[in-house]
Amino acid sequence: MNKLILLALAGTVLLGATLLLVNHKRVSNDVPITEEVIKQWKQYKLTYNKKFSDPDQEVYRMEVFAQNLEVVKNDTTGTFGVTQFFDLTPQEFASTYLTLKVENAEEAVHDAESNTDINWVTAGKVTGVKNQGQCGSCWAFSTTGALESALILAGQATNSLDLSEQQLVDCSSSYGNQGCNGGLMDSAFKYIKVSQLTTEGNYPYHAKDQKCSQASIKAPLYGLKGFTDVAKTTSALQTALLKQPIAIAVDATNWSYYTGGVFSNCKTQLNHGVLLVGVVNGNWLVKNSWGTSWGEKGYITLQAGNTCGLANSASFPTE
Numbered sequence: 001m002n003k004l005i006l007l008a009l010a011g012t013v014l015l016g017a018t019l020l021l022v023n024h025k026r027v028s029n030d031v032p033i034t035e036e037v038i039k040q041w042k043q044y045k046l047t048y049n050k051k052f053s054d055p056d057q058e059v060y061r062m063e064v065f066a067q068n069l070e071v072v073k074n075d076t077t078g079t080f081g082v083t084q085f086f087d088l089t090p091q092e093f094a095s096t097y098l099t100l101k102v103e104n105a106e107e108a109v110h111d112a113e114s115n116t117d118i119n120w121v122t123a124g125k126v127t128g129v130k131n132q133g134q135c136g137s138c139w140a141f142s143t144t145g146a147l148e149s150a151l152i153l154a155g156q157a158t159n160s161l162d163l164s165e166q167q168l169v170d171c172s173s174s175y176g177n178q179g180c181n182g183g184l185m186d187s188a189f190k191y192i193k194v195s196q197l198t199t200e201g202n203y204p205y206h207a208k209d210q211k212c213s214q215a216s217i218k219a220p221l222y223g224l225k226g227f228t229d230v231a232k233t234t235s236a237l238q239t240a241l242l243k244q245p246i247a248i249a250v251d252a253t254n255w256s257y258y259t260g261g262v263f264s265n266c267k268t269q270l271n272h273g274v275l276l277v278g279v280v281n282g283n284w285l286v287k288n289s290w291g292t293s294w295g296e297k298g299y300i301t302l303q304a305g306n307t308c309g310l311a312n313s314a315s316f317p318t319e
C-alpha cells in the first residue's frame with residue numbers, strides 16, 4: 001500500500017501533475033500530504049542529506065515530517081522552523097537527545113532585574129560548536145565545553161583546545177553516568193577531578209558506547225580543582241557567568257523546532273545539558289551540541305529569566 005503511495009507521489013512530481021490522489025490522501029493524525037509538503041520534504045532531504053532506501057520507511061518519515069510542519073505552522077513566536085530533527089516524532093527525539101539524568105531540581109528564583117551583557121564567544125573564550133550525533137551524550141559536551149572555557153580563561157589552553165567526550169562516555173560510569181543513555185555534568189566533573197581528561201585527538205568521538213580505552217588516556221591531560229553548584233537564582237547565575245561559561249541543564253523538549261530568535265516556548269522539566277556562554281541584549285546565549293546547522297549556527301538565545309529552567313541546575317569547574 002505505502003509503496004503504491006510513494007510511486008504515486010514520485011509520479012506526481014515527475015509528471016508535474018497537480019491533482020492526483022495525493023492531495024486527498026489522509027495520513028495518521030489527519031495531516032494531509034500536500035504537494036507543498038512533498039516539496040518541502042525533498043528540500044529537507046537535500047539540506048540534511050537524508051537518504052531512505054526503503055520506500056515504506058520514506059512514506060512513514062514523510063508523514064512524521066508533515067506532522068512536525070503543522071507544529072511550525074501553528075507557532076506564533078517566530079522561533080520555529082524546519083530542523084534536522086523533522087523526520088523524528090517528539091518521542092523519538094526525546095529518547096535519543098533528551099537524556100540528561102538530573103533529579104528534578106527545585107525551581108530557581110528569577111530575582112535579576114536585568115542581565116548585564118557579556119559574550120564569551122566574541123571574547124574568544126568558547127571552543128567551536130560540536131555535534132553529539134545520535135548518542136545521548138549532551139552531558140559530556142556540556143562538561144567539555146565548560147572545562148575548555150575554564151582552561152582558556154586560566155591561560156592553560158587556547159580556544160583550539162578540544163577535549164574528549166568519548167572518554168567521559170566510555171569511562172565515567174562508576175560516577176553514575178550512562179554513556180549514550182545519559183549522564184550528568186557534575187558526575188563528569190567528579191570523574192575528571194580524579195582521572196583527568198585527554199584530548200579529542202587522543203580519544204576521538206564515535207557517538208556510541210564503547211569499552212573504556214585506558215591506553216588512549218595519555219598526555220596532554222587536563223584536570224580541574226573542583227566544581228561549584230550555582231545558587232538557584234538568576235542573579236547568582238548572572239554573577240557566575242561574568243567569570244566564565246557555565247554548564248546548565250534545560251528543558252529542551254521543543255528545541256527540535258528551533259531555527260532562531262529569542263526562545264521561550266518551554267517548561268522546566270530538565271532533560272538536556274548545554275553551555276551558557278553569554279548575555280546578549282539582556283537574553284541568555286547558549287551553546288548547544290547539535291552541530292552548526294541547528295539554531296543560530298549551533299547556538300540558541302533564551303529569553304531573560306529562568307527560561308527552560310536554565311538556572312535550576314547550573315555548575316562550573318574551577319582551575
Ligand SMILES: *[C@@H]1O[C@H](CO)[C@@H](O)[C@H](O)[C@H]1NC(C)=O
Nearest residue numbers: 067068069070071072073074
Ligand atoms: C494547530 O492548530 C490547529 C488549530 O488551532 C489545531 O487544531 C491543531 O491541533 C494544531 N496542530 C498542532 C500539531 O499543534
Ligand SMILES: *[C@@H]1O[C@H](CO)[C@@H](O)[C@H](O)[C@H]1NC(C)=O
Nearest residue numbers: 071074075253254265266267
Ligand atoms: C512546545 O510547543 C508547543 C507549541 O507551541 C506548546 O504548546 C507546548 O506547551 C510546548 N511544550 C513544552 C514542553 O514546552
